[in-house]
Amino acid sequence: MSRMDLPVVVLENRFVRMEPLTDALKDEVREALSCDPEAWEGMVGSAYGDQFDGWWASAMAAMTKGSRIPWAVRRDGLVVGTTSLYEIRPEYRRCELGSTFYRPEVRGGVLNPACKRLALGHAFDHGAVRVEIVTDALNARSQAAIRKLGAQDEGVLRKHKITWTGRVRDTAQFAILDEDWPEVRDRLDARLAAFA
Known part of the structure; x- marks a missing residue:
């Protein structure tokens, strides 16, 4: 495939269903994101409370x-x-995977690997050659989860973003390339099989 074209579609496996945002989902999404204000502190943007x-x-x-x-x-x-x-750039066949927030009670289980498997598969199946995953350089837990996926650590971008609170943030950058995807996919499939 020599081009990237990412359709806006529902993605689903036996663990999760990922539905593109529509106005009909707005209240449900607001409810899901209206918790854990501390988790929003390191994010570039916030969807908590008044920021939703x-x-x-x-x-x-x-x-x-x-x-x-x-x-x-x-x-x-x-x-x-x-x-x-996001940051979908068809001309470079790259995008970023992120802007992720889950309710505390579903963190640490099958949800994140199930979502990552769907989103990464969607990107690479539709022509991506590179998917980037970035996080706050202070967020060790997030970085550990990204490394567990098999994403390659590409270093820290200093003073890369400014969070919604005004803090100038260093960003830890990772990427998965198309040639990395088969191994990453197999690793995710093995993790998901353990939850079956």
């Missing part, structure tokens, strides 16, 4: 423009968070 409407408008505008696919993540019928492919 601005976050929602930005996500919807980026989806309309074709630079982001934001999904509501559903587990056992309930929306429990969101994740996105």
Whole structure:
């Protein structure tokens, strides 16, 4: 495949259902994100409380423009968070995977690897040659989860972003390339099989 074209579609496996954001999902997503204010502190943008409407408008505008696919993540019928492919650059066949927030009670189990398997598969199956995953350089837990995926550590970008609270943030950058994907996919499939 010599081009990248990421359709905006529902992604689903036996653990999760990822639904592209629509106005019909707005209240469910607001409810899912209205918890754990401390977790939002290190994020570039916040969808907690008063910040939700601005976050929602930005996500919807980026989806309309074709630079982001934001999904509501559903587990056992309930929306429990969101994740996105964003910074979509078809001309470079690259995107980022992130803008991820899950309710505390679903963290640390099958949800994150199940979502990563779907989103990464979607990107690479539709022509991506590179998917980047970035996180706050202070967030050791997030970095450990990204390394566990098999993403390659590419270093720290100093003073890379400014969070919604105004803190100038260093960013730890990771990437998975198309040639890395088969091994990463097999690793994720083995992790998911353990939850069967």
